[in-house]
Amino acid sequence: GNVAGDSKNDPPMGAASFNAQVIVINHPGQIGNGYAPVLDCHTAHIACKFSELLEKIDRRTGKSVENNPKFIKSGDSAIV
Template identity: 80%
Template structure:
């Protein structure tokens, strides 16, 4: 994998390369996800901030809002705005990454839409991303060839 004008020193774990002309990757401000709690010793409530493993990124993400508890099998809504979640529960939650992170909805880019939630050195939950609220573009590095392409538009 070779990119002009990008040094090996510039590349870090969790970086995402994309097409600057066709749906360029953008930093996620927050995202809505469907999670299934596998094994958490206590209860998960709003404000819980475990490490989220999505593609190669390992970033702390906060459960900003527990929107609804759903049935694991049918996907039917069981409860609006639950106070907490425990092992075996499935829910729709709003999550906010602690550091800049690039994720996509599972329906458009499956590899960037799957994640595992880790805490206490074990997997606590797994999930898929339903929708992403993107931050304004321009945070990433733009190569010279990408700048030329933007000028020709």
């Protein structure tokens, strides 16, 4: 998404890290801590790193099904 803010009063700032919900669509093998995908945002390609897999979640309900999973694979949704 995009970020909008007041440039004169508390402007938005870059983040060193953030948590994201990801859904693994089509990936061979398993994804674990330290995985480094490239994010595509409009025309930018930005390298990032999954420093920690926080929880695996049910794609339909959004509820946590496993804390600190060792890996995720195709079809899984997770907070990283």
